[in-house]
Amino acid sequence: MSTYLSKRLIYMLVILFAASLLIFCLYALTPGDFISGNIKLTPERKAELREIYGLNKPVLERYGQWMSNAFHGDFGYSLAQQKPVLQLFNEYIWNSFLLAAVSTFLTWVIAVIVGVVSAYKQYSWFDTLVMVAIFAAMSIPSFFIGLFLIKILAVDLKWLPPGGMLTTGSNATGMAYLKEVIHHMTLPVVVMTLLGVGSLTRYFRSNMIDVIKQDYIRTARAKGLKESKVLFTHALRNALLPAITLVGFELPALFGGSLIIEKIFNWPGIGQLYMQSFGLRDYPLLMGFTMFIAILTVIGTLLSDILYHVADPRVRLQ
Template sequence: MIPILFGISLLIFFLFALMPGDYFSSNRRLSPQRLEELRALYGMNKPLIVRYFIWLKNVFHGDFGFSLQHMQPVTTLINQYIWNSFIVALATLFFTWTIALVIGIYSATKQYSIFDRLVTLGVFASLSVPSFFIGLLLIKLFGVDLHILPIGGMIDTGSTTTGLAYVLEVLRHMILPITVLTFLSVGSLTRYFRTGMLEVLRMDFIRTARAKGLKERTVIFRHALRNAILPAITLLAFELPGLFSGAIITEQIFSWPGIGRIQLDALSARDYPVLMTLTMLLAFLTILGNFLADVLYAAADPRIRLTKKEGG
C-alpha cells in the first residue's frame, strides 16, 4: 500500500503542477511583476522535482499545503467539512449493501416472478435516472408539497439545538441526500448479488445440499450466499471513493456542507493544494477498500484462507 501511495502522490503532484494557470493567474488585476513576486513567495517558481519533495516532506509532517482561496491550511479547511461527507457516505454504504443484499437474494430465489421483474425495472431506473433529477423530485414531493422533510442544509436556519435534539435535526436533514445516493448505488450492487446468486444456485453442491434434506434457508444463507457474495466484495474497493465523488452533485442540490462543494470551488479557483489533498484522500480510500476486500475475501471463502496457509 505504501509504494502505491507514493507513486500516486508523484503522479497527482505532477499532473496538477503541469496544468496551465494557477490561483494567482485567475486574478486579472495583478500585474506580471506582482504575479511573479507572489509565485516566488509561495515557491511556485522552483523546479518541479524540488517542489514535489518539499510538498512530500510537508505531507509527512501533516502539512498538506495552504488554501489561498480560503486563506487557511488545507487540513483545517477539509477537517471542517470531511466529517459531514463521511457520515452521509457511511450511512449510504450501510443502506446500499443491506438493501441490495436482501433484494438480490430474494429476487434470485424468485426468478421470473413479479417481484423479480419489478426489481429488474428498479435496477435499470437506478442506473439511468440522473442524481439531480431524483434529488429535485424528492425536494418537490417531500419538502415543498408535503412539508415533511427539510429541503437543504445540515440544520434548520437559525437553529440553536444541542445534544440529542441536534442529532435528530441532522438526521432529518440527512434523509433526502442518503435516499438519493442509496437509490443511485443500490441498482448495480443488486444486479451483482442477483447474478451471483443465480449462478451459485445452479451449481452441483447446491443440488447436493438440497438432496441431503437441508432446509432451504440453510442452503441459501450458509452455502450459496458465501459464494455469491465474492464478486460483490470486489465493488467495495470503489464504493467509498465512488460515494465521495458521486456526492458532489447531491451535496450541491441539498446544500449539504460537505467536501463536494469545496472540490467544485477549488476547481474553479485553481486552488491546487486543496484538489491534490482531496485526490490523495480518494486514492487512499480506494487502496483501503482493496485491502478490506482482501480481508473479506478470506473471511467469506475458506479456500482462500487454506491457500494462504499452504503458501505460508
C-alpha cells in the same frame, strides 16, 4: 501472510509515489492558479505571494518540498479558504462520511435481501418488477431524482427540508441537533441509496442464480434444511464472496463525497468543497484531496484481498 504483506506494502509505496508525482505535475503544469486568477491583487502582491509559497520554483523542486511536507502530515495551505488543507478535510470530510456510510449500509442491506429473493423467484412477477426498477434506477440521472424528490417531498408536501445540514440560524445542541441533522440528511440519503441499490442488486441476483444451481445447494435441500437456511446460510455466503472485491472501492467512496448530490442538496461535504476548488483553482486543496483518495484506494484494495482470503481460505495470497 507476512511475506505477502511486505510485498504489497512495497508495491503500494511505489504506486503512491508514481501517483503523487502524476497528481502534482498535473496540477502544477495546469495554466493559471489562484493567485494569477485573482483580479483584486496587484502585480507586486502576486509576485510576493508566489515567492512566499514557492510557486516560482521549478516543478520538481516544488514536488520534493510538497512530498517532504506530506510525510510530516502537511498537505499544503488552501489559498482560497485561508486554512491548512488537513484542517479543511477535518471540517468537511466527516459530513460526507455520514451521508456515504448511512447510504452504503442501506444500499447493501436492501441489495442483498432483494437480490436473494429475486434470484430465488427468478422470472416471477416479483423478479420482473425488480429488474424494471433496477434498470430505471440505473438510467435516471442523479440530479433528476434529487430535484424531483425536492419538488415532491420538500416543496409540495413540505415533509423534509430541501437542503443544507441544519436549519438556517439554528443553535440546536444534543439530541435536538442530532434530530435536525437526521431530518436534513434524509433526502440525500434516499437519493444515494436509490442510485446505488440498482447495480448492486443486479450483481447479487446474478451471483445467487449461479450459486443456487450448484450441487451442494441441492444436497442441503435434500437433507431437509429450511429454505431460508439454505438461501441465507449456504448460498448467500458463497454469493457474497465476489462482492468482497467491491469493498476496496467502498473505502474511498465513503470519504470522497458525492459531487452532484452534495451540490444539489447544499450539503457541506468534501465533494462540494472539491468542486468549488476547481473554479477557484485552489491547487493545494485539489492535490491534497486527490492524493488522499489515492491512498484510500490502495488501502481498500489491500483490505479486499485480505478479506477475500479470510472468507475463503482456499484463496492463497502470494
